[in-house]
């Protein structure tokens with residue numbers, strides 16, 4: 001089956017292309033540096049020829065409110081309209097657990113807009129809601145700075161490894177469209193402040209982390225369970241400890257994983 005992976009050179013996209021290829025599919029990475037640009041439409045008609053499935057794991061280069069909204073609205077509109085003119089049978093997109101409750105955030109308003117366009121199109125679809133990636137935990141610190149401190153709401157999170165995201169997403173992408181949302185998550189829950197503290201420790205990043213019930217997540221208020229999936233979520237196997245030890249514990253330039 002030909003599967004076009006929009007954002008196929010990114011963190012999830014590159015893993016997904018490998019996994020789909022290992023399973024015998026013709027997985028094509030589509031991104032600006034492979035000649036496909038969903039903002040301008042460049043290369044889309046060509047790459048979609050003969051494709052059965054389009055998966056969208058792209059992300060906006062800028063997370064500024066207006067820029068990210070423009071990215072997800074324009075690229076999703078373009079994708080859906082080129083798909084309508086081709087034989088694509090299933091549009092699969094990656095979004096985030098809790099998105100619908102995070103509309104105070106510019107980034108999540110853009111994800112809500114992306115999901116709305118997909119739901120309102122005539123194309124059969126599946127939207128996959130994933131929890132925060134282990135690979136993004138440092139990024140959570142970076143977007144949560146108040147002065148020199150990292151301020152985080154001590155709410156529950158259930159993060160997962162990007163490898164497990166790609167594995168679950170790949171399974172869903174080759175299955176039938178469900179015209180709804182599937183949730184995926186990690187095997188364990190952590191308070192957000194504790195999660196970030198553990199990750200920064202392995203990076204020898206000494207920023208102070210403050211558990212602040214009033215702190216925002218990506219600009220939005222969150223409650224205890226906003227970031228955790230429901231009971232029907234498909235769960236990955238990789239634990240945080242395992243990931244820190246084998247994949248993510250490497251400090252750039254270091255020869256062995258950090259403790």
Ligand SMILES: NC(=O)c1ccc[n+]([C@@H]2O[C@H](COP(=O)([O-])OP(=O)(O)OC[C@H]3O[C@@H](n4cnc5c(N)ncnc54)[C@H](OP(=O)(O)O)[C@@H]3O)[C@@H](O)[C@H]2O)c1
Nearest residue numbers: 007009010011012031033037038058059095130132133136
């Ligand atoms: N971070 C998290 O914890 C988390 C959790 C749940 C869901 N998600 C979702 O996961 C998705 C993927 O995230 P990621 O971290 O894997 O992204 P990423 O590593 O930043 O990769 C983004 C991809 O999008 C491509 N891209 C950018 N502009 C494009 C354009 N105009 N046309 C076509 N492709 C374009 C990039 O290509 P170039 O490299 O050529 O620029 C790259 O391949 C996002 O939609 C995000 O909302 C993230």
